Amino acid sequence: MLTKKQKGINWILTAVLLVLSLFFLFPVVWMLANSFKPDAAITADMNTVAAFIPPAPGGGFFHNYLSILTNTNFLRYMANTLFYAAILILCGIVVNGLAGYALAKIHFPFRERWVLLILLLQIVPMETILTIHFLMIAKVGLLNTVAGYILPMIVNPFNIFLFRQVFLNLPDDVYEAAQLDYCSPLKYFFTMVLPMSKTVVATVSVFTFLNVWNDYLWPSLVFTSSNLLTAQIGLNSITSNENTTMGQTLAVITMVTIPVIIIYSLFSKQIVEGVTSTGSKEG
Amino acid sequence: MKKRSSSLLGMAFFGPALVLLTIFLFVPMVLTLIFSFTDYFALNPDLTHFVGLENYGKIFRDDLFVKSFFNTVCFVLIILPCQGIGALALALLINRVTHCKKYFKVAFFIPVVMSLAVVSTLWMQIYSPEGILNTMLGNLGIPAQPFIHSAKQALPSIAVMSVWQGVGYQMIIFLGGLQAINPGLYEAAEMDHASEWQKFKDITLPELKPLCVFVFITVTIGAFRMIVQPMVMTGGGPSHSTYTMVYNIYETGTVNWEIGLASTMAIVFAIFVMVLTVIQSILTRDKEEGKHVNKKAKGN
Secondary structure: OOOHHHHHHHHHHHHHHHHHHHHHHHHHHHHHHHOOOOHHHHHHHOOOHHHHOOOOOOOOOOHHHHHHHHHOOHHHHHHHHHHHHHHHHHHHHHHHHHHHHHHHHOOOOOHHHHHHHHHHHOOOOHHHHHHHHHHHHHHOOOOOOHHHHHHHHHOOHHHHHHHHHHHOOOOOHHHHHHHHOOOOHHHHHHHHHHHHOHHHHHHHHHHHHHHHHHOOHHHHHHOOOOOOOOHHHHHHHHHOOOOOOHHHHHHHHHHHHHHHHHHHHHHHHHHHHHHHHOOOOOO | OHHHHHHHHHHHHHHHHHHHHHHHHHHHHHHHHHHOOEOOOOOOHHHOOEOOOHHHHHHHHOHHHHHHHHHHHHHHHHHHHHHHHHHHHHHHHHHHOOOOHHHHHHHHHHHHHOOHHHHHHHHHHHOOOOOHHHHHHHHOOOOOOOHHHOOOOHHHHHHHHHHHHHHHHHHHHHHHHHHOOOHHHHHHHHHOOOOHHHHHHHHHHHHHHHHHHHHHHHHHHHHHOOOHHHHHHOOOOOOOOOOOHHHHHHHHHHHOOOHHHHHHHHHHHHHHHHHHHHHHHHHHHHHHHHHHHHHHHHHO
16 A cells, blocks of 8 residues: 555655656657658757647648659658568478477487587677678678578577577477377478477567568668669658658658557567567667 | 488488578678678779788778777767667656556667658658747757758767667667566565665666676667768768767778778777677676576575
């Protein structure tokens, strides 16, 4: 039971946080409200509270959004990114998952050394080898191709290790039973191991998606052709165009954020667990 | 027989990953190290010489590299206290209140969800000379500020934006840590009529110490790797005031094709980040050992 004094403090702190959160969110509120306005209205509203209030719904409410969707390649960029994310999730689960399984359950030479190596690899920042990646992809003529973008990103020491840690806890007797039924190891992996480890598969998929969707540096190096751009690079090319209005810019960045919001609201539990347990993704 | 088939199977499962690891991690790492001792210029590879440690001396005499290094350090020094302490303060406040908890968690986490490119584009509008921030400041009687358009304010402006974007992430980490503290400790302190400050100083802070180390080091590493914000917002300017180490590596290597020099910078950068990572793993390993000891003590 809270005392009267404690209740008072509680209300004061809540009020402080409420004010703080409003200040904190003003850029986001401003972005959303003004993405529905023509530029003249954005400038006119700037000095009043109306800057944080969306216009009344009516004709032209979605004008900025519709003009971006019809006049630019934006939908194409979003579709591209979804496609790349899908390939990378599939390849990543197969390659890193198989490796994690081997390191957890199969006895083969130097296994413990490989595990140590995978652990050590995680401390090398990717920016170090960025130049060489770019040089390699350029030398083999894969600049401006989907393969050039995807190949260096499939293998991920962090995910291999994550898979290994989860597979270590799988029971061995299921494998022995499966072997008696002449189940091939590969079939066993895809029909038994992965379905038994839904949580880690979901975690890896979600983080891969967020990585691909938000990545900027690598796709900006590989892609120059407008047909292949990802949403983030496309967003930059649209908003740096002089003909793009402020309202359209705000509409673009809102649309780029929508898929991420959907992913976060669907998988918030996995994400928060991932953040609080390891927290080692980005700073 | 069985042993041989199992090692074949192991290599078959590990093989695809090993091939990709070799091509895209081991080889590039070794190449970066080798190229850092050469004057490799990708547009004229035939003229490559082995130059020993010359590049390493060269980059530290290069004003631009030194500037990009100090810009990066400066960025870290602004980010670290603001984001670390800010996140801790938010977590403490949110942990304390009983109403709208969920709303506060979501509200401060929203910028984390937005990508760096989105946040940078948004804040370019907010920081613009006639933008919403200058309008709001004007209403308070503060003259318009140039923000990202002046050499003096550009880096701090980007730092403020980065804190805004990142603080919610560390807040969630701290909230997780606060919830893991044994409530019995506080109950015992209340029996002894400990003040709020004493409870914070003697219970909360020591219990959160390992987490603080973790957060401070990951924030530092993240800030060290900064590049997207200046790429989108300022192009490294005005007068290279927002030019960071990674930006320098990126331009030297992929724009000017001076792979030798870029590799040297990349090695110096990697050493800094790896030293920080090793410090972190040493300091947080202590925490796990500590837990282990505690468990043992409880068992007895």
